[in-house]
Amino acid sequence: MTGQLKPRTRAVHAGTRRSQYGEVSEAIFLTQGFVYETAEAAEARFVEAGPDEFIYARYGNPTVAMFEERMAALEGAEDAFATASGMAAVSGALMSLLKAGDHVVSARALFGSCLYVLEEVLTRFGVEVTFVDGTDLEAWAAAIRDDTAAVFFESISNPTLQVVDIDAVSKLARDKGAKVLVDNVFATPVWSKALAQGADVVIYSTTKHIDGQGRALGGVILGTQEFIRKTVEPYMKHTGGSMSPFTAWVMLKGLETLDLRVRAQTSNATAIAAALAGHEKIARVIYPGSDHHPQHALVARQMGQGGTVLSIDLNGGKDAAFRFLNGIEVGVISNNLGDAKTIMTHPATTTHQRLPQDQKDALGISDGLVRISVGIEDETDLVADILRALERV
């Protein structure tokens, strides 16, 4: 039935499994293993486990299964595998799919740990990786070869919020028989249509909007049943990156309010971007939902909305950025995103500190750049807080 329901309804109800007690809130099955009635039943389950039969929590657990089913229903995927963190999902999807000799094309603007997995880990196991400017379709077309096994990109890059055209890159990859893996964190499941636009595999760090309240690390890989159960599951269950039942419960509760939070955050982000446009102390406001974003038409087509994160580039470099951050009273200085609380980050000295200067320059990570992950607080308080902090710059 959940197939006909709208995403917001699916995010509240899909995948629910009630015990004999009929509990309203999803039960947390804090158990590592399961008891078999007989030796024959144990043997049969190891041959093939049914949908409500579990063996060991690293392989699967009822609370985790509820979260996986709800995520798959929300994203419109056949199946999902939940992981211990977003990076367990990114590395698990890539490592389970690829083998020595394979070729991968990836966007260059990546979350630091994603870059490490592609540049340092995969290459160590004989995978060849070509990096391209994710916004340059000609570069993708030139880099994807007949023997390319996969392409990987973040649909919106961090922290400069460049958008990759999922539809166009997927077509180029399909032509060469390469799988398309999309890290979709900034798009959120609320604004994403990545699978419909041609992605084969969608990955989320559920640490971000899905928990959205700063409580737990988690991740999820979504794709066809064949890919999730035959490729991802054997790798994940034997290498140990599965999600814990308690985390799955936190994420299930997060999904119930995901749509409300992301809509409120997006509306606040839109208001902040509008209030800051043309501000004398800011060289550049980057918000995918704004008319001034260079890829505004693509954003409208791909997501319909600009999402929950904006970046501002302050005149006056690091000094100005630090004075601004230290003047903020409602938001907090931290490095998570997608949270109910407004979070401010200075990428050049924190999340992207280790990048050499030439790479920072190439990615547009200037000393004045501040990333603002907009929360669900009252819009007028947030705008006033930011304008007040700018006065102190």
Ligand SMILES: *Cc1c(COP(=O)(O)O)cnc(C)c1O
């Ligand atoms: C945070 C993040 C990750 C990693 O997720 P964790 O849950 O921190 O492991 C991967 N990709 C992107 C785009 C992210 O923002």
